[in-house]
Amino acid sequence: MMGFDGRQLRNAMGRFATGVCLITIYTEDRQPLALTANSFSSVSLDPPLVLWNLQNNSDVYADYARQRSFAINVLSSEQQAMSNQYARKGQHVLDPAHFRPGSCGAPVIRNALVNLECEQHVTLEAGDHLIIVGQIRNMHERPNGKPLLFYAGGYGELR
Helix, strand or coil, X not given: CCCCCHHHHHHHHCCCCEECEEEEEECCCCCEEEEEECCEEEEEECCEEEXXXXXXXXXXXXXXXXCCEEEEEECEHHHHHHHHHHHCCCCCECCHHHEEXXXXXXXXXXXXXXXXXXXXXXXXXXXXEEEEEEEEEEEEECCCCCECEEECCEEECCC
């Protein structure tokens, strides 16, 4: 039996500082979408694998769960408004000014610190999320800038 509730667990997990990413895809009808996530991690260097977690009750779950190509875009501290915009339910259609077409089948965010263009490698259902592991097919890294950080329910920055 657990000695804590869901809110306590969420608060505890929020004590782990993370970067903020936009996960981007094209839907089957080629509409560009973005979803704000901080559940991103490197898995392997050889082969180059990364993962992110998609909440089962997300309003764009069906679009993201079936996509083979996606991009993970690590946001810079200047992109907080973008993070907020695409975190809202019903607000996932990408503004054309925010992206360019990637070379591997997904839109990529302009001026992100890193763009990782991925092909879905494997998925795993786990609790109330779908874990999506992707193999990196292409990468672009911006040479400067600070990351957008999330901690204890709010944004932070490096000092």
